[in-house]
Amino acid sequence: MDTRTTLLAVAAAVVLAGAVGIVAVPDAVDDPRAETDRPGQIELADVVVAPGEIRGETATLDLLVDLRHRGSTVENVTVRHRAIDADSGLLVDETVVDVGDVDRDGETTVNGSLDVEREGGYRLETVVYANGERRSERTTRIAGVSALTPSYADSAVGFADGNVWPTVAVSVAETTEETATLSVSVSVTNRGDDASEEIDLRLLLRQADSNVIADEATETVGSVRPGRTDTVTTTLEAPDGYNYYVDAALFDDDVLIDETQGVANLDPQERITANETVRDVSFEIEDFNQDGGDDALEDERGDDASDRNRGTDDSTPGFGPLVALAGLLAAALLARRAS
Incomplete structure (x- = not known):
């Protein structure tokens, strides 16, 4: 057998082996168009919150949403944003963004916004719907909105x-x-x-x-x-x-x-400083008790007052020694008359 005949035989064997493999595994070769027949999937890839227009009492929060899509076309896609007060749990603002049909694989950016008051904190809820069916959701919490500077004062x-x-x-x-x-x-x-x-x-x-x-x-x-x-x-x-x-x-x-x-x-006798701080001092009744008041009063009077107090304690109770002496003289006169 010459070389040419040998090469033809080998090629025929390879072709036959490939044909047998395709018959044994029917899905080995797929139609690329079959990929588009898969059900479409859409979900939230990322949510970013950025300050928008800042006013005196309210602020606009811009929400940048990235949607990830795979498979066939997803129809009637909407994105709903809600701002809920972190303390009260009450709904502050709500907005719905109509995206429409999404047929391109990869990520798509959708912009939305919410208006909130410039105080407290908020819970921002983002939900993706397709034909009214909830597909994906994410919650973002923010605080310190009052620290944002209004546009007119920036x-x-x-x-x-x-x-x-x-x-x-x-x-x-x-x-x-x-x-x-x-x-x-x-x-x-x-x-x-x-x-x-x-x-x-x-x-x-x-x-x-x-x-x-x-x-x-x-x-x-x-x-x-x-x-x-x-x-x-x-x-x-x-x-x-x-x-x-x-x-x-x-x-x-x-x-x-x-x-x-x-x-x-400009007053040589008194000086002031800028940005003085005035501190409130609360009054508590426990700070003033009866014993403490007597001790403080005794200290203020000094030694002379203490000596006077001791002299008063040793004296005869009543009107004093002169009145007592007058009483004795009157009794002696009455006794002499009686005799």
């Missing part, structure tokens, strides 16, 4: 907060017999990535004891470069010999965005 510009360099520096520029002119320098920092726009700096000079406004001023804070600190200086005038608080505030289109305080001590 500004990268604020007062500098240094350990040594004063935010509000006050010096005496000029004095007369009755008044003092103060030079006030305020440090403002831009903590953002872009140069800031112009904002207003408002100052109030407030007498410490009466809270009467002695003077006020408004200055414009120009554009501050990112990461830089600028100093704005102005003058205030007030009667000399008193102590004052220097209240400083930054306003952007009449919206208060930051505030701080300094002091001006």
Whole structure:
């Protein structure tokens, strides 16, 4: 047998073995189109919560949902979001997103949102439905919504907060017999990535004891470069010999965005400090007992009072020795007359 005949025989054997394998295992070769005949599956792959628009009393929470799909087309898909108060368990807000038919394998992003009040915490429930049938669900818990800054007060510009360099520096520029002119320098920092726009700096000079406004001023804070600190200086005038608080505030289109305080001590006999803390002390009746009161009173009187108390204890009870002597003389006179 020559080489050509041998090769043909081997090839025929291989073909025959393959045919026998296909007959023995009928599912060995599948039609790729059969994959689309599997029932469609859809489920939640991920849920991300991000802050949306933050207002004065309420906040919008954006929910970014990733849906994972496999198999044939899943019809009439909807995603329902609910915000439930963490303390009361009451429903705060609900929204339903209509996704429609999903036929593409892989993940699809669906966006939704909920409006909640800017206080307390919430439980966010996300459920996926297909033709009204619940397919997948997930719960996300959030807290500290009140810490989110409202959009109208969101500004990268604020007062500098240094350990040594004063935010509000006050010096005496000029004095007369009755008044003092103060030079006030305020440090403002831009903590953002872009140069800031112009904002207003408002100052109030407030007498410490009466809270009467002695003077006020408004200055414009120009554009501050990112990461830089600028100093704005102005003058205030007030009667000399008193102590004052220097209240400083930054306003952007009449919206208060930051505030701080300094002091001006012009009274040589008394000094005040900025940002004083007033602590309430509760009264308890157990703090004052009868024994403690007597002991304290005895200590305050001193040794002289103690001697007087001992003298009183040794004396004759009643009106005293003079009255007793008068009584004896009267009795002697009566006895003499009787005899």
